[in-house]
Amino acid sequence: MHTANALDPYLRQELDELVSGICKALNDSKRLTILYALRSGPHTVSELCEVIDAPQSNTSQHLAILRDRGLVNTVRQGNNVIYSLRHPKVIEAVDFLREVMADEIARRSGLRNRHEESARTLSS
């Protein structure tokens, strides 16, 4: 607690832009799946359709979001458009969040065990 102090207004604004600029793009499992698929190299749209198991228009819309926010590169090659990962750091960040999730799951099962133990102790 200590002093209530408003947070640095510059940080607040930066977080605003972060949410509207990047977080929103990461807030969908299909888009995350696309980014992870691009880890291993560029892919065409139709390939990504198969990866996320969605119709072409839906896939294109998700790609448009990632493209608009600057998270992927596009190159036209004949009839195909090839998407690639622009900021590999994004994957690192998401991997960090996956660690958090793993930690949290571990913590919960730890709590559960402790609860079971207390229950056992109390009922004995």
Place this chain on the structure above:
Amino acid sequence: MHTANALDPYLRQELDELVSGICKALNDSKRLTILYALRSGPHTVSELCEVIDAPQSNTSQHLAILRDRGLVNTVRQGNNVIYSLRHPKVIEAVDFLREVMADEIARRSGLRNRHEESARTLSS
């Protein structure tokens, strides 16, 4: 591109749970602000109200989301409830995303300059 290959189904599922479990909680500027405010130490609800400049009920709702997803701890102390950061790693992950945003902004202004230059070159 190469082989289209569906992504590891386990990873897909994990990304699903990541989105519904953590990403959704991070997909709001006020909640991010709360987490950053808790970096420097625990805070009461009314303090956090001031930080995010929102009415109490709204603040409590955001806190409930962070609490349900396990991102914050709560301790009751008399009339107050004191919130603290449970997983500092979350901040690290978000900081990573901030770096990505900074990179992307730099890249764009770089592109803009190059465009201006080509324009100047072409028109001269």
Place this chain on the structure above:
DNA sequence: CCCGAATATGCGTCCATGAACATGTTCCCT
């Protein structure tokens, strides 16, 4: 035991967003 402070929750409303479908656009090929 009741009152007020601090926090939580339920409800209604409004807006953002994802999915599906149809339609445009761009390119290659003949």
Place this chain on the structure above:
DNA sequence: AGGGAACATGTTCATGGACGCATATTCGGG
């Protein structure tokens, strides 16, 4: 030039989430 393949985009519809307000709940003090 025209047709087909690969993508992109517009529209509509349904859902989810944020907010405000009112209402519980929990706690400490008199």
